[in-house]
Amino acid sequence: MNPVLLPLLVALPLTGAALLAVFTSRTAVRLLLPATAALGLAGGLALLGATGGGGILVHQVGLWPAGVSIPLAADAFSALMVTTTALLVLVCSLFALATGEAERRYFAPLVLVLSAGVYGALLTGDLFNLFVFVEVMLLPSYGLMAIAGTLRGLRGGRTYVTVNLLTSTIFLAGVALVYGTAGTVQLGELAGAAQRSPAVAAAMGLVLLAMAVKSAVVPVHGWLVRTYTAPSPAVTALFSGLHTKVAIYAVYRLYAVVFEGQASLLWIGLVVFTATMAVGVLGAVGETTTRSILVFHMVSQIGYILLGVALFTELGLMAGIFYLVHHMVVKASLFLSTGAVEHVYGTGDLERLRGRARGEPLLALAFLGAALSLAGLPPFSGFVAKLTLVTAAFDAGRWTVAAVAIAVSLITLMSMLKIWGSVFWGRPPEPETETGAESGAGTGTAATATAVRTAPPRLRTALVLPAVALTAVTLCVGLGAEVLLDLSAQAAAHLLDTSTYVEAVTNR
Amino acid sequence: MTPLEVIAVACAVAGSAVFAVGALGLVRLRDFYARLHGISISAALGTALLLLGLLLWFPSPANALKIGLALLVQLATAAVGGNALARAGYLDRTPVTADTRRDDLAAADPERHGSGD
Amino acid sequence: MLLLLLLAVLTVTTAAVPVIDRLPGRWTGWTLAAVLALAAVPVLAAGPGLWAGGAPVEAHLPWMPSLGVGLHLRMDGLAWLFCALVLGVGALVTAYSAGYFPPGRRTGFYFLMSAFALAMTGLVLADDLVLLFVFWELTTICSFSLIGLSGPGASRPAVRTFLLTALGGLALLAAVVLLWVRTGTTRLSEILGDTAWTQDTAFTTVVAALVVLAVFTKSAQFPFHYWLPDAMAASTPVSAYLHAAAMVKAGVYLAMRFTPAFTDNPLWGPVLITAGLTTAVLGALLALRRHDLKELTAYSTVSQLGFLIAVISVGTPQALIAAAVHTLAHALFKATLFMAVGVIDDRTGTRDLRELGGLARAMPVTAALSALAALSMAGVPPLLGFVSKENVFEALLDIPHAPWAGPLAAAVAVAAAALTVAYSVRFVYGAFWGGRPTRTGDDRPREAGALFLAAPVVSALSGLVLGLGVALLNPMAARAAGDATGRTAEPHLALWHGLNPALGMSAAALLLGALLVRFTSSGERLARYRLPPVRGTAVFERVHAAVISAGVRTGDATRTDSPTRHLAVPFVLIIGFAAVVALAGPDFGPPAGPTSRPLDWLPVVLVAAAVLTAVTTRSKMAALALVGLAGFATAVWFLFLGAVDVALTQLLVEILTVVVAVLVLRRLPAGFHRVRPSRTAATAVIAVLAGAAATAGAYALTGRREPSAVSAHLLDNAPADTGGTNVVNTVLVDYRALDTLGELTVLGVAGLIIIAVLHSAGLTADAGERPAVSRTNPVWDADSNTVIMRTVARVLIPLLVVWSLYLLMRGHSAPGGGFIAGLVGGSAFALAYLAAPSASVARIRLAYPAVIAAGVLTALLSGLLGLADGSFLRPLHADVPLPWGGHYHFTTALVFDVGVYLAVVGVMLTALNQLGLPRPGADAAEASPTAGRSTATGGTR
Amino acid sequence: MTGPLRRALRITWFPFFYGARVVASSFQVARDVLTPGSAASPAFIEVPLQARTELEITAIANMVTLTPGTVTVAVRTEPPTLWVHGLYTADEHAFFADIHRMEDYLLGITRRGGAPARTADGEVSP
Amino acid sequence: MNPVDIALLLLGASMVVAVGRILVGPTKADRGAGSDVVFFGFVGIVALLGLRLDSDALVDVVLVCTLVGFLAALSLARLVSGGER
Amino acid sequence: MTLALTIGVLTAGAVYLILQRGMVRIVLGFVLLSHAANLLLMSAGGVFHRGAPLLGRSATEALADPLPQAFVLTAIVIAFSITVYMLTLAATGTGDETEDAS
Numbered sequence A: 001m002n003p004v005l006l007p008l009l010v011a012l013p014l015t016g017a018a019l020l021a022v023f024t025s026r027t028a029v030r031l032l033l034p035a036t037a038a039l040g041l042a043g044g045l046a047l048l049g050a051t052g053g054g055g056i057l058v059h060q061v062g063l064w065p066a067g068v069s070i071p072l073a074a075d076a077f078s079a080l081m082v083t084t085t086a087l088l089v090l091v092c093s094l095f096a097l098a099t100g101e102a103e104r105r106y107f108a109p110l111v112l113v114l115s116a117g118v119y120g121a122l123l124t125g126d127l128f129n130l131f132v133f134v135e136v137m138l139l140p141s142y143g144l145m146a147i148a149g150t151l152r153g154l155r156g157g158r159t160y161v162t163v164n165l166l167t168s169t170i171f172l173a174g175v176a177l178v179y180g181t182a183g184t185v186q187l188g189e190l191a192g193a194a195q196r197s198p199a200v201a202a203a204m205g206l207v208l209l210a211m212a213v214k215s216a217v218v219p220v221h222g223w224l225v226r227t228y229t230a231p232s233p234a235v236t237a238l239f240s241g242l243h244t245k246v247a248i249y250a251v252y253r254l255y256a257v258v259f260e261g262q263a264s265l266l267w268i269g270l271v272v273f274t275a276t277m278a279v280g281v282l283g284a285v286g287e288t289t290t291r292s293i294l295v296f297h298m299v300s301q302i303g304y305i306l307l308g309v310a311l312f313t314e315l316g317l318m319a320g321i322f323y324l325v326h327h328m329v330v331k332a333s334l335f336l337s338t339g340a341v342e343h344v345y346g347t348g349d350l351e352r353l354r355g356r357a358r359g360e361p362l363l364a365l366a367f368l369g370a371a372l373s374l375a376g377l378p379p380f381s382g383f384v385a386k387l388t389l390v391t392a393a394f395d396a397g398r399w400t401v402a403a404v405a406i407a408v409s410l411i412t413l414m415s416m417l418k419i420w421g422s423v424f425w426g427r428p429p430e431p432e433t434e435t436g437a438e439s440g441a442g443t444g445t446a447a448t449a450t451a452v453r454t455a456p457p458r459l460r461t462a463l464v465l466p467a468v469a470l471t472a473v474t475l476c477v478g479l480g481a482e483v484l485l486d487l488s489a490q491a492a493a494h495l496l497d498t499s500t501y502v503e504a505v506t507n508r
Numbered sequence B: 001m002t003p004l005e006v007i008a009v010a011c012a013v014a015g016s017a018v019f020a021v022g023a024l025g026l027v028r029l030r031d032f033y034a035r036l037h038g039i040s041i042s043a044a045l046g047t048a049l050l051l052l053g054l055l056l057w058f059p060s061p062a063n064a065l066k067i068g069l070a071l072l073v074q075l076a077t078a079a080v081g082g083n084a085l086a087r088a089g090y091l092d093r094t095p096v097t098a099d100t101r102r103d104d105l106a107a108a109d110p111e112r113h114g115s116g117d
Numbered sequence C: 001m002l003l004l005l006l007l008a009v010l011t012v013t014t015a016a017v018p019v020i021d022r023l024p025g026r027w028t029g030w031t032l033a034a035v036l037a038l039a040a041v042p043v044l045a046a047g048p049g050l051w052a053g054g055a056p057v058e059a060h061l062p063w064m065p066s067l068g069v070g071l072h073l074r075m076d077g078l079a080w081l082f083c084a085l086v087l088g089v090g091a092l093v094t095a096y097s098a099g100y101f102p103p104g105r106r107t108g109f110y111f112l113m114s115a116f117a118l119a120m121t122g123l124v125l126a127d128d129l130v131l132l133f134v135f136w137e138l139t140t141i142c143s144f145s146l147i148g149l150s151g152p153g154a155s156r157p158a159v160r161t162f163l164l165t166a167l168g169g170l171a172l173l174a175a176v177v178l179l180w181v182r183t184g185t186t187r188l189s190e191i192l193g194d195t196a197w198t199q200d201t202a203f204t205t206v207v208a209a210l211v212v213l214a215v216f217t218k219s220a221q222f223p224f225h226y227w228l229p230d231a232m233a234a235s236t237p238v239s240a241y242l243h244a245a246a247m248v249k250a251g252v253y254l255a256m257r258f259t260p261a262f263t264d265n266p267l268w269g270p271v272l273i274t275a276g277l278t279t280a281v282l283g284a285l286l287a288l289r290r291h292d293l294k295e296l297t298a299y300s301t302v303s304q305l306g307f308l309i310a311v312i313s314v315g316t317p318q319a320l321i322a323a324a325v326h327t328l329a330h331a332l333f334k335a336t337l338f339m340a341v342g343v344i345d346d347r348t349g350t351r352d353l354r355e356l357g358g359l360a361r362a363m364p365v366t367a368a369l370s371a372l373a374a375l376s377m378a379g380v381p382p383l384l385g386f387v388s389k390e391n392v393f394e395a396l397l398d399i400p401h402a403p404w405a406g407p408l409a410a411a412v413a414v415a416a417a418a419l420t421v422a423y424s425v426r427f428v429y430g431a432f433w434g435g436r437p438t439r440t441g442d443d444r445p446r447e448a449g450a451l452f453l454a455a456p457v458v459s460a461l462s463g464l465v466l467g468l469g470v471a472l473l474n475p476m477a478a479r480a481a482g483d484a485t486g487r488t489a490e491p492h493l494a495l496w497h498g499l500n501p502a503l504g505m506s507a508a509a510l511l512l513g514a515l516l517v518r519f520t521s522s523g524e525r526l527a528r529y530r531l532p533p534v535r536g537t538a539v540f541e542r543v544h545a546a547v548i549s550a551g552v553r554t555g556d557a558t559r560t561d562s563p564t565r566h567l568a569v570p571f572v573l574i575i576g577f578a579a580v581v582a583l584a585g586p587d588f589g590p591p592a593g594p595t596s597r598p599l600d601w602l603p604v605v606l607v608a609a610a611v612l613t614a615v616t617t618r619s620k621m622a623a624l625a626l627v628g629l630a631g632f633a634t635a636v637w638f639l640f641l642g643a644v645d646v647a648l649t650q651l652l653v654e655i656l657t658v659v660v661a662v663l664v665l666r667r668l669p670a671g672f673h674r675v676r677p678s679r680t681a682a683t684a685v686i687a688v689l690a691g692a693a694a695t696a697g698a699y700a701l702t703g704r705r706e707p708s709a710v711s712a713h714l715l716d717n718a719p720a721d722t723g724g725t726n727v728v729n730t731v732l733v734d735y736r737a738l739d740t741l742g743e744l745t746v747l748g749v750a751g752l753i754i755i756a757v758l759h760s761a762g763l764t765a766d767a768g769e770r771p772a773v774s775r776t777n778p779v780w781d782a783d784s785n786t787v788i789m790r791t792v793a794r795v796l797i798p799l800l801v802v803w804s805l806y807l808l809m810r811g812h813s814a815p816g817g818g819f820i821a822g823l824v825g826g827s828a829f830a831l832a833y834l835a836a837p838s839a840s841v842a843r844i845r846l847a848y849p850a851v852i853a854a855g856v857l858t859a860l861l862s863g864l865l866g867l868a869d870g871s872f873l874r875p876l877h878a879d880v881p882l883p884w885g886g887h888y889h890f891t892t893a894l895v896f897d898v899g900v901y902l903a904v905v906g907v908m909l910t911a912l913n914q915l916g917l918p919r920p921g922a923d924a925a926e927a928s929p930t931a932g933r934s935t936a937t938g939g940t941r
Numbered sequence D: 001m002t003g004p005l006r007r008a009l010r011i012t013w014f015p016f017f018y019g020a021r022v023v024a025s026s027f028q029v030a031r032d033v034l035t036p037g038s039a040a041s042p043a044f045i046e047v048p049l050q051a052r053t054e055l056e057i058t059a060i061a062n063m064v065t066l067t068p069g070t071v072t073v074a075v076r077t078e079p080p081t082l083w084v085h086g087l088y089t090a091d092e093h094a095f096f097a098d099i100h101r102m103e104d105y106l107l108g109i110t111r112r113g114g115a116p117a118r119t120a121d122g123e124v125s126p
Numbered sequence E: 001m002n003p004v005d006i007a008l009l010l011l012g013a014s015m016v017v018a019v020g021r022i023l024v025g026p027t028k029a030d031r032g033a034g035s036d037v038v039f040f041g042f043v044g045i046v047a048l049l050g051l052r053l054d055s056d057a058l059v060d061v062v063l064v065c066t067l068v069g070f071l072a073a074l075s076l077a078r079l080v081s082g083g084e085r
Numbered sequence F: 001m002t003l004a005l006t007i008g009v010l011t012a013g014a015v016y017l018i019l020q021r022g023m024v025r026i027v028l029g030f031v032l033l034s035h036a037a038n039l040l041l042m043s044a045g046g047v048f049h050r051g052a053p054l055l056g057r058s059a060t061e062a063l064a065d066p067l068p069q070a071f072v073l074t075a076i077v078i079a080f081s082i083t084v085y086m087l088t089l090a091a092t093g094t095g096d097e098t099e100d101a102s
């Protein structure tokens, strides 16, 4: 793949979005949205092909000298992330098309801009440009968050906007200080700067702090928990797969490049991320709706994923990256399967749903598979993820961390079984007479008008397939783990020894 | 300094002094409507002098065009803005000092309700 | 190869179940049984080779080479025994299932049974710890799903069972990983073959404890025993296969496997024997009290598993032989009993001993095979159970740890065996001979069909045959125990050993059992006593509830939709971060030059005045104006710092913010909310600290280095590189156009989401105070009174548009550019909006989303043009000759800037038109003057 | 002098005419600001206009507002009327005279025939 | 001391006075009046800075200031009248 | 030092406003906070060279670093976009209020 094409990963979705902002017809949405998303997936796969063997693609946008230009760079790590992102964008778009949500005003262009922002953020080798692309990703999200039009959506929207804006501002301040101390914001030129200069370290510390808030680690997880329950399931699925993950990606990349994995600071991460795992899972098990359980649980998983960088060993980084990709897929699958139920029955309340497995065996299987994967059970990808991570922790002598990680996975299973036992198993509910769904149910379609109906409607296949597809992915990744393990190892190698990346980005 | 520059600085100082007097009116004048007259001093005379000072400091045709335009716009702002504010204040029933002699607006109101006195 | 083929066959069969299940009638069960039986053939055939001392059968396939984890399979004597059991019993039970269930499709059931057979086979064959764990967990999942499949009532037991066994699974995982990390390999045979790591007692103890936890939960040892009866919610074939013969034996298998590593560990033996014997006695006691035959059988399983664990703890080859044979015996008699329970249930519709009795006449075959199995369980010669139990007694007597341990353990075992005798009698006598006859006459139960009974008959008879020919088992037992312990075992399995202590114990157990039967009416009297009110499931539910309530409390900490609390935490974190950095006291070097000039104090004072007043005022309007002043003062700072473009942009943005804010504020109450003083104080403290941190950070971390290299490059090369002399603008449209593209996208999206949000949520009703003056007052008349603004605007608007185009064109070489120009152009529209006499007249009927999109597309297009010169967003240059001589330096950067311009204008249009919509309710007020007046009286301050 | 020339002169002279007017009234208000006490006698006064076109009305209204001491509060176009807040209205004759002088000057520019003649009390002669 | 600095001080003081009016009110109209003075004062400050910093780029800034000042004045008036045109 | 002080004052005011009730104060707080961030960016370029980077008008030596200026321009527009959107949010749904009760 020619590196000159890297910017097109950003430009093409933006073009699609601009067109969809003008041509808002149903046909246009049905054609352009999936097509553009699929194009992104093709691009991601092409990137994987080009970088899977350890190569790096770099393009200095505008062909200015390195250090002046904004470099876009793709190694196995970014390629993996781009591919997974594109997959989620495609699948969630298809789900949104199935729910009819995609035809809401500007849903489609917003999703495409969001994806463009994520691609840009994953590819850029420039700190300020990262800030810009994060904003490109966030702005559509603000809209998608509030688009549902429910009170809960609007309130969630406010918290979401304000917290993210605050975080972005902190991030910007961090970037400012990095330029103030190092005289550059180009990642390659910043290589190891934090280790050499305490001033740069302090400045980058602020950047990492912002990223920590964005990735919703404890104790700054509350916003995520409160806001991700507000939008529609498709949007939550998309956000869960993309947003916090970009922040996590940035933490990995920045700590590796700018700090060169400085060992003396890792304990902070270990403490924080371990707490994140534990608090997240406890919070999840205490919730009472499908979505709030899943959302709270994201926090826990974020702790797991970030442990990789806090260990900063070859195995740890590899495990973290594997976990990251696995989590993006699985969490989206869970949101989409429970979201399908929520969409059709108008509620995600565990008390009001029962016995769905009988009518929707395929959906139930999709949920169960993903849930087991999330809990780290074989033969799904979650097992390999947990195994490598726990092994990495033990290998690094972090017994406590490993023990917590293991214990947390039991409560994870507990929280997943809470959903399973309530929503999918049990006696299907007796005919209910009540009709008023809570305003928080959130999809805004006709289905929300009534609660669980007397004759439960069957879910359309188009609504079920997205979750099934993603669960199939997690199963395949579990069975054929070597492919992803190998890519993760490749990615980890570039984080552990950043010289290749740095040389490529700085043209040295 | 060239003589022109001296005049420029003099204009600037004079303009700011005039401006300050108008602004002081915000404190010294007794009601909202009276304060508007103080603002007129600052906005019209004060800024005009200041802009003139700027023009004299950079005397060129281009600057004359720009600053002349700026002055016109500034005066328009002072006028239109003053009017808009006065009317808005009246609409909002901003109270007047007790010695306000009369209110023809209320008198012109066929319903004669809720006049601004 | 054999092993891979075996797994492959099972995998394919499992995958094919949905297809097979399309066969009519009961054929699925039969087909599966046939497959399992056929699969057992080569395994059985491999037996003699192994017993003769042949090398274990091995197979390898890569799986996760980067982790060193592979599909390593190994069948030695121990694995052979379990493998044969799994396949054999599996074949029997699936055959039985065919008869047990009414004809019809049961895809889920057969799929899971098949998957379970696969998992269990894999588990015992795995020579890779990770692989073993995978199969271990798969059996758990199969068990969970099979229990849950049996009906709505089973979901809770399934969940309980799952969580408990998953707990053990996680312990196993920890053990696996610890061993892996310690030994550097996941190969089970290598790890157990070289037990150098067991020298580290602490480490070994930890691993042993974890393995113990795994074994105990899987094999239902006290205090985890309760799950097994709980799991009886599953259908009888599941109970027979998973919860009697196979899955629960996984723990037994694991304990036997790890014997060489842990025998010498001080924890392993005592814990195993204590728990094992406790479980044996407790399980038997509980079994004796049951009325439900299935529950009785389940508790009996618990008890028998206790025997097995206890004897494994001894660790000697003799003990392992006993364990191996008893495993086999138990599998046979317990599978038989479960299947018999299923038959009884099927024929009579009940399993309750209080409703059953005298079935022997009606169901003689069932009675006979139940009796055979029960006698084997009770340890009555010449059945296999007799031999195995006697070997257990013998092994227990030889406990090496302490001289008193053997006799004590043996005594307890005898007690448990006596109870076993008693409940065996309770089962068989109670159901088939004693009690009131179950229904009579035409309604009386009939014997089940031959195909239904075939499987239990085979298993029951096997117990008899193998008991009689027990000596034949010697080579098998020797190999199994040898492979388990790593030491040579010399078995002497026989029905008659002469008069030895074990025989005495057997006799004692039978005698005591008989007495128990006599004096407790086969346990009936015991059932009346209340046992301590500790029930496993209740404890589980209590723990479960405690975790959930801890979870609720965890969630409570963040359960608020007020942004404030979510925003406070990051601030506190930053303050903390700054404090830590400050305390570390790093040396950031001296300032590279003077950091302030006297005139700087002007914006400082203005900012301070604006900020201080903005935070204190309770008027929204005042706050808006004061924040605007802060913005202006900031613009002054920009001017001081040589940032003319920035100052211009700042000014424009500030004003446009005010314009938009006014559109919003008019819908809101004029004043801010009141806030509690305590909160105000806390907020002020955070604010001041944050301000201090910001000052310190800005002072310490900036201005201490020489001008950057990139700055020098830009200042030296901008004109040559780009043709522009306004360096800031060249950065925006040439060097870092990608940033600008992003920024312009952000702006455009803002326009779209404003429309989207208002489209779905709508604007709030107007809450601003209504004008208080009578509507007939001339001051009200908007048409007349806006004449001044309109007339001036008519002049200003074209001026602004022309000026904005000029700014656009010259941006490359002087302050200006797309954004500034766009903002100026946008303010022209804002002016038009403000000057219009009514909101509907003010509406600018342009397709503003299209303007935004056109802007973005133009910018993208100019970017794509750059590809012609080798890169996206690379500006192209051309000198266009002018008709009046000279030439104009054209660059596509200008096209890019036009895109920016369009987007900015589009967004301004959007904001004005969307937020400037007529106020909801305004028309109503106009229609009714009284409405206007009533607000007038209430609206004045 | 012919009409156009006369109007050109009037336009040229306008800044000085109006500037003097503004300066004078500025001093009047400034005195109130800078010295203790006040000579003010404020009122909202209805001022009928000779101006007819929107441009004329706008111009006179703005000139009134721009002059310290008078502010246009409301406008009516049919018939053209201003409501002016005057700070010094004790002498209403002078008050009207000041406004009429400005209006006449203005109309002298905007109209070919100049401003219509007025009676002594400021009313337009029929 | 540079005489322009004195002028800047005077304007600065004027703005502080205006800020006081914005803060004290008491009516929305008074706050609007204070704001107007702030905006005009700002235009003046920019003009003075043109002299003080000797940068004719500020002439453009002045022009933009006056142009947008118009918008600001109208907007604030609109707010005073409760959004009434 | 003066610039750092300005940044601190803006930050303090911003934080105070952001932590109050009501969407409007939060929005205004963020406006102040973005000023602070922008000034910090300017500060990052150094405050000793303050010449406007317009080439050909004065000597290059005393010119300010143009890069942070470009950064600030970008940041201002982004902040403006979000501010306008937040104001829209304040005018929808429950209006200004962000808390159920104080």
Ligand code: NA
Binding pocket: A349, A350, A351, A352, A353, A354, A421, A422, A423
């Ligand atoms: Na439920």
Ligand code: NA
Binding pocket: B036, B037, B040, B082, D064, D065, D066, D067, D068, D069, D070, D071
């Ligand atoms: Na006036």
